[in-house]
Amino acid sequence: MKILVIGNGGRESAIAHTIRRFHKDATIYVAPGNGGTDLDYINVPIKVEALKELADFAEQEQVDLTVVGPEVPLVMGIVDVFNERGLKIFGPNKECAQFEGSKYFTKQFLMRNEIPTAQYASFNRNEVEACVKASKHFSLPVVVKADGLAAGKGVLICETYEAAEEGIREIFSGKFGDAGELIVLEEFLTGTEASLLCFVDGETIVPMETARDYKRALDNDEGLNTGGMGGFSPNPIINPSVKQNIDTRILKPIIEGFKKEKLNFKGVLFIGLMIDGKDPKVLEFNVRFGDPETQSVLPRLKTDLVEIMGACIEGRLADTSIEWDERQSVTLVLASKGYPESSHKGDVINGLDTLEEETILCHAGTKRVEDSIQTDGGRVLAITRLASSLEEARAEIYKEVQKIQFDGMQFRTDIAK
Numbered sequence: 001m002k003i004l005v006i007g008n009g010g011r012e013s014a015i016a017h018t019i020r021r022f023h024k025d026a027t028i029y030v031a032p033g034n035g036g037t038d039l040d041y042i043n044v045p046i047k048v049e050a051l052k053e054l055a056d057f058a059e060q061e062q063v064d065l066t067v068v069g070p071e072v073p074l075v076m077g078i079v080d081v082f083n084e085r086g087l088k089i090f091g092p093n094k095e096c097a098q099f100e101g102s103k104y105f106t107k108q109f110l111m112r113n114e115i116p117t118a119q120y121a122s123f124n125r126n127e128v129e130a131c132v133k134a135s136k137h138f139s140l141p142v143v144v145k146a147d148g149l150a151a152g153k154g155v156l157i158c159e160t161y162e163a164a165e166e167g168i169r170e171i172f173s174g175k176f177g178d179a180g181e182l183i184v185l186e187e188f189l190t191g192t193e194a195s196l197l198c199f200v201d202g203e204t205i206v207p208m209e210t211a212r213d214y215k216r217a218l219d220n221d222e223g224l225n226t227g228g229m230g231g232f233s234p235n236p237i238i239n240p241s242v243k244q245n246i247d248t249r250i251l252k253p254i255i256e257g258f259k260k261e262k263l264n265f266k267g268v269l270f271i272g273l274m275i276d277g278k279d280p281k282v283l284e285f286n287v288r289f290g291d292p293e294t295q296s297v298l299p300r301l302k303t304d305l306v307e308i309m310g311a312c313i314e315g316r317l318a319d320t321s322i323e324w325d326e327r328q329s330v331t332l333v334l335a336s337k338g339y340p341e342s343s344h345k346g347d348v349i350n351g352l353d354t355l356e357e358e359t360i361l362c363h364a365g366t367k368r369v370e371d372s373i374q375t376d377g378g379r380v381l382a383i384t385r386l387a388s389s390l391e392e393a394r395a396e397i398y399k400e401v402q403k404i405q406f407d408g409m410q411f412r413t414d415i416a417k
Helices: 010-022 035-040 051-060 071-076 078-084 103-112 128-135 161-175 240-260 293-300 305-314 390-403
Strands: 002-007 027-032 065-068 120-124 142-146 155-158 182-187 192-201 205-207 216-218 222-225 230-233 266-276 279-286 328-335 345-348 360-363 366-369 372-376 379-387
Touching (some): 002 010, 010 035, 010 305, 010 360, 010 379, 035 360, 035 372, 051 071, 051 078, 065 078, 065 305, 071 078, 120 128, 128 161, 128 182, 142 161, 161 182, 192 240, 192 293, 192 305, 205 240, 240 266, 240 279, 266 305, 293 328, 293 379, 328 390, 379 390
Parallel strands (some): 002 027
Antiparallel strands (some): 120 182, 142 155, 142 182, 192 266, 230 328, 266 279, 328 379, 345 372
């Protein structure tokens, strides 16, 4: 079996690691990959945006399944490109990828299908003053979002109307390119955040085990927003009564909405939730595995991931039994010096060969230089441990991190505390 995983982050490392658990003899390619995937699999030097080159490679190598990690190629339409050639690929098509490519598209879908979410208003670049005026009708803080993909930097939580106006003018100034052609204003939701990844085959939606991630750079949720500094699974905020509400008020209307609107969504739907008491509301949709949620959730999967992906593609998810490890997981992200404002590259990483066998190591911003592994991005590594309790998993992961060293290494000390 030949598998191609597209991407170069910790999420893609986790996907490749999970596939290897079930398929020891599979040939796994990662494009373009990182320092860790260069050691464990076969890196392919093709960028994630090079859709034709990726399809050419899959065709030439007779790849059995391609798995798309990041959102950019999905929004660009890589699934459509592969489908046109009869190549098997896991992920939503370009039409459905708009759920991540456009926040306005998602808000409209949620409202049409009466799915609980924040109240909103939208404005285009020709409506700057109207957008500024409208922001003052929202209670503080007000959320200002660039509509399109902005590398995770297009969402502003503004504590004052002056900050909201500054953010609106900055987004409309062209700072985020086409992503800033439209702005979505939203009310600020309170409660506890949770992440829910779901497998979808167009007819059926099946939630994975729950997770929580930590977005802020520093302990106690202080500091700047990041791509995620760690997480754990399951998330205790999603108790049986909350889960029932999610099933009936969110998941069921989503799949019914897909069918009604003829959206043939196949792949992973990432639902960002805000839980207030027993009431869940949708913060956002993503159309791929989350990062670092994937590093926490997939190690608990006991069913062949390739089989599940095939079931999604072929529309037989309802007939597929998915089992999960009852153990709990904790993931810790190690970041480079200066992150998230900048990232330091070229620092040699030591101690990786001293980690215990039970520790799952996922490379992200790394590169292999001769016999060394060096930093090559903001979020450098993610390490995960499974245990019978969060407390035990947490204790083990913080023992393991002491074995790793590189200049300027930073991590939070309160993950799953």
